[in-house]
Amino acid sequence: MLNNFSYIRPKTLKDAVKELSAKDAGLHAGGTDILGCLRDHVFDITKMVSISGLKELEGVKGIADGGMRIGAMTTIAHVAGDSAITERYAALAQAAAEVASPQLRNQGTVGGNLCQKPRCWYYRGEFNCLRKGGEKCFAVMGENQYHCILGGGPCFIVHPSDLAPAMIALDAIVHVAGKRETRSVPLEKFYVLPVTDVHRETVLAEGEIVTEVILPAAGTITSSYRKVRARAAWDFALAGVALAMRFDKGVVSDARVVLSGAAPVPWRSKKAEAVLVGRKLDPAAAAAAAEAALKDAQPLAKNGYKVPMFRALIEDQLNGMVRKG
Numbered sequence: 276m277l278n279n280f281s282y283i284r285p286k287t288l289k290d291a292v293k294e295l296s297a298k299d300a301g302l303h304a305g306g307t308d309i310l311g312c313l314r315d316h317v318f319d320i321t322k323m324v325s326i327s328g329l330k331e332l333e334g335v336k337g338i339a340d341g342g343m344r345i346g347a348m349t350t351i352a353h354v355a356g357d358s359a360i361t362e363r364y365a366a367l368a369q370a371a372a373e374v375a376s377p378q379l380r381n382q383g384t385v386g387g388n389l390c391q392k393p394r395c396w397y398y399r400g401e402f403n404c405l406r407k408g409g410e411k412c413f414a415v416m417g418e419n420q421y422h423c424i425l426g427g428g429p430c431f432i433v434h435p436s437d438l439a440p441a442m443i444a445l446d447a448i449v450h451v452a453g454k455r456e457t458r459s460v461p462l463e464k465f466y467v468l469p470v471t472d473v474h475r476e477t478v479l480a481e482g483e484i485v486t487e488v489i490l491p492a493a494g495t496i497t498s499s500y501r502k503v504r505a506r507a508a509w510d511f512a513l514a515g516v517a518l519a520m521r522f523d524k525g526v527v528s529d530a531r532v533v534l535s536g537a538a539p540v541p542w543r544s545k546k547a548e549a550v551l552v553g554r555k556l557d558p559a560a561a562a563a564a565a566e567a568a569l570k571d572a573q574p575l576a577k578n579g580y581k582v583p584m585f586r587a588l589i590e591d592q593l594n595g596m597v598r599k600g
């Protein structure tokens with residue numbers, strides 16, 4: 276059962292930031308994640324601030340330098356179906372199409388997807404785990420088959436968003452509005468590892484709202500996103516990979532390899548990228564990059580299967596680009 280809270284729907288961004296700055300306030304975008312958190316008492320709030328009245332946060336449009344602006348209240352379904360995104364930022368359109376179910380994509384927003392809470396069953400369940408202020412991570416000795424293999428400790432969640440790895444591969448920047456200022460944060464620097472602060476997932480301060488995501492001009496970029504899940508119906512990624520590559524005369528001139536389902540944050544594998552840049556993309560390069568991406572993996576007792584799964588996924592996805600030429 277939900278605890279009682281008041282519900283307000285400010286008409287301006289300034290008012291929304293002000294209302295959200297109050298103690299125990301929560302932000303409601305599409306509500307598909309926060310209502311579940313409140314129902315399960317992952318955290319409680321006394322005031323819900325809906326930003327659904329802020330029409331300026333909706334929609335996708337081209338910007339002057341050839342890039343694209345995606346409002347935080349744009350639905351995931353819109354992103355999946357937008358022809359300009361599909362054409363120029365394929366990884367993002369593919370990732371959006373892989374999120375949950377049609378109903379959730381119609382209701383869930385880009386901002387909500389980037390800021391959703393982790394799905395660890397101890398965190399979401401009746402366990403006073405580290406992330407909720409308790410003393411231990413129950414996954415370490417517990418049912419850890421869906422937990423992280425990279426970047427873990429002292430908490431071993433995996434970051435749940437499909438959009439975030441694709442956007443990081445595309446060098447996205449988020450704009451954030453707060454009490455005193457608006458600021459820009461590269462999405463790659465938006466997420467916080469548990470070793471830095473186990474009680475937060477993002478760098479957002481109290482009252483701050485993600486207003487939009489900026490994608491730089493795509494130019495000659497080739498990108499893709501693919502995920503493996505436990506079942507064919509809607510599900511979070513067991514393993515996912517976003518690739519964004521540029522080629523110069525057949526040689527990789529720039530590469531982004533970002534993993535989902537691997538780490539507490541979307542995991543950019545600079546080791547895999549270093550293997551790829553400066554050489555022709557062929558099956559040997561794909562295999563070497565996949566090997567490099569998993570070099571530092573430290574699986575827990577029950578998630579060792581993720582290591583060969585990621586290796587195969589990365590290799591296959593890179594070979595897909597070889598086949599397409």
Ligand SMILES: Cc1cc2nc3c(=O)[nH]c(=O)nc-3n(C[C@H](O)[C@H](O)[C@H](O)COP(=O)(O)OP(=O)(O)OC[C@H]3O[C@@H](n4cnc5c(N)ncnc54)[C@H](O)[C@@H]3O)c2cc1C
Pocket residue numbers: 301302303304305306307308309310311347348351373374375376379382383384385386387388389390391392435436437438479483484485486509510511512
């Ligand atoms: C059954 C199920 C399956 C799912 N499967 C997947 C999946 O496969 N892949 C995937 O990526 N996701 C998946 N999700 C998560 C889903 O995509 C998110 O619930 C959704 O994107 C959240 O968007 P929302 O607008 O409903 O957010 P809300 O529920 O309104 O908010 C989510 C969180 O983000 C914060 N927030 C929202 N907007 C902003 C903003 N603009 N600025 C700052 N903070 C903000 C809220 O305060 C809240 O804490 C699944 C969810 C469910 C319930």
